[in-house]
Amino acid sequence: xxxxxxxxxxxxxxxxxxxxxxxxxxxxxxxxxxxxxxxxxxxxxxxxxxxxxxxxxxxxxxxxxxxxxxxxxxxxxxxxxxxxxxxxxxxxxxxxxxxxxxxxxxxxxxxxxxxxxxxxxxxxxxxxxxxxxxxxxxxxxxxxxxxxxxxxxxxxxxxxxxxxxxxxxxxxxxxxxxxxxxxxxxxxxxxxxxxxxxxxxxxxxxxxxxxxxxxxxxxxxxxxxxxxxxxxxxxxxxxxxxxxxxxxxxxxxxxxxxxxxxxxxxxxxxxxxxxxxxxxxxxxxxxxxxxxxxxxxxxx
Numbered sequence: 001x002x003x004x005x006x007x008x009x010x011x012x013x014x015x016x017x018x019x020x021x022x023x024x025x026x027x028x029x030x031x032x033x034x035x036x037x038x039x040x041x042x043x044x045x046x047x048x049x050x051x052x053x054x055x056x057x058x059x060x061x062x063x064x065x066x067x068x069x070x071x072x073x074x075x076x077x078x079x080x081x082x083x084x085x086x087x088x089x090x091x092x093x094x095x096x097x098x099x100x101x102x103x104x105x106x107x108x109x110x111x112x113x114x115x116x117x118x119x120x121x122x123x124x125x126x127x128x129x130x131x132x133x134x135x136x137x138x139x140x141x142x143x144x145x146x147x148x149x150x151x152x153x154x155x156x157x158x159x160x161x162x163x164x165x166x167x168x169x170x171x172x173x174x175x176x177x178x179x180x181x182x183x184x185x186x187x188x189x190x191x192x193x194x195x196x197x198x199x200x201x202x203x204x205x206x207x208x209x210x211x212x213x214x215x216x217x218x219x220x221x222x223x224x225x226x227x228x229x230x231x232x233x234x235x236x237x238x239x240x241x242x243x244x245x246x247x248x249x250x251x252x253x254x255x256x257x258x259x260x261x262x263x264x265x266x267x268x269x270x271x272x273x274x275x276x277x278x279x280x281x282x283x284x285x286x287x288x289x290x291x292x293x294x295x296x297x298x299x300x
Contacts (some may be wrong), residue, residue, distance in 0.1 A: 001056050002024060002053065002055045002057070003023060003025065003027070004049070004055040004059070005017065005027065005059045006038055006040065006046075007062030008028035008029060008030045008061070009030045010030075010063075011159055011189040012061045012102065012154065012156075012192050013030070013062070014156070014189070015156065015189045015194075016196060016197075018193065019194050019196060020193075022197070023057075024056075027053055036049040036052065037049045040062050040079070040080040040084035043083055047087050047090075050088065050097075054097075055095070055097055056097055056098065057097060057100065057200055058088055058091075058092050058097055058100065060084075060099065060100065060102070062084075063080060063081055063132070064077040064080040064128070065128070067126060068258055068259040070126065070127040071127050071259045077127055077131045078131050078134075080131075081132050081134070082132075082138060085139050086138030086142065088101075089138060089146065092142070092144045093142045094144075098145045098146070098147065098200065098203060098210075099144060100146070100149070100196060100199075100200065101136075102151060102192070103135065103212075104151065104152065105150060105151070105152040105184070105266040105267075106128055106132060107122045107133040107136065108120065109122075109123035109124070109125055110261075110264045110265045110266065113265060114269075115268055116265070116267065116269060117214070117271075118211070118272055125260075126260035128260060136148055145203075146210055147209075147213065148211070148212040149192070149195075149215040150212065151215045151216055152187060152216050152266040153185060153186045155186055155189065155291065157291045157294040157295050158189075163292060166227045166230050167231070169245070170245040171242060171243060171245075172244060175245070175246065176227065176245055177250075177251045177255065178224040178226075178227045178249070178250065178251065179222065179223040179250075179251060179255070180222045180225070180250035180252070181264060182253055182263070182265075182266065183264065183267055184267060185219055185220050185267070185268070185284045186284045186287070187284065188287035190290075191281070191282070195277075195281075198277065198279060199279075214268035216281070216284075217281055217286075218281045218282060218284065219285070222250075224250045226288075229288065231243065231245065231248070233289060234292060237296055
């Protein structure tokens with residue numbers, strides 16, 4: 001199996017290099033790659049790369065994910081999140097290749113309290129959400145084989161993340177203020193990568209498995225409860241905690257006004273994914289605990 005991976009240096013792309021390696025020959029690219037074009041802003045170069053490599057599977061883990069910046073960098077977000085997936089889908093369709101692509105809960109308006117299903121009406125609130133939704137639509141319109149995974153609250157031990165920020169601030173401040181009216185499930189890049197590999201194996205010989213799937217860790221939390229879990233876990237894991245924090249105050253999202261509105265409800269119903277592929281999605285705490293063990297171990 002020949003696999004083309006785009007976005008190899010991102011959180012999910014980094015883990016995909018590991019999980020996809022057992023499936024076949026992986027060509028992993030990013031914007032800096034020179035042998036082939038991995039820059040999603042270069043549409044002609046992307047098409048040329050696919051035609052040159054003729055992969056059986058294309059995994060697109062690259063995206064414009066700077067949600068607030070997208071409000072002003074509309075053309076760049078459009079090119080990377082919508083136009084590029086469209087080009088990849090067209091080239092994949094010509095080849096008969098399977099395209100795997102990652103989308104987001106931001107395609108919904110974030111209302112209500114029920115987990116979003118794949119069949120629910122979309123209604124993005126931001127440029128990021130709108131361009132990611134158009135990327136999904138371009139892939140579907142191309143008529144080729146595809147797996148689109150909508151996910152949310154993605155983190156990894158590598159690079160910056162919410163948990164690392166909370167741990168740093170807990171050392172520096174006696175009082176933290178964290179949003180408590182947005183709900184979702186922290187989802188590890190490791191989990192996304194492993195599920196991707198499992199689904200590719202099942203979907204490649206069976207076109208009936210193509211489509212959009214919601215993929216997130218089990219359970220739900222708020223950013224405030226997530227912060228509390230992280231700090232309490234760190235306190236129990238370290239022999240001599242040196243935290244300055246004495247209070248984690250719960251505040252509404254309105255306390256932190258941002259250029260792009262965030263969904264209040266990022267819950268995703270993963271029933272379709274679990275039943276279609278016979279997979280288990282572990283509780284979010286399991287992945288976060290493992291990530292914390294890794295990052296805390298760096299300083300022990």
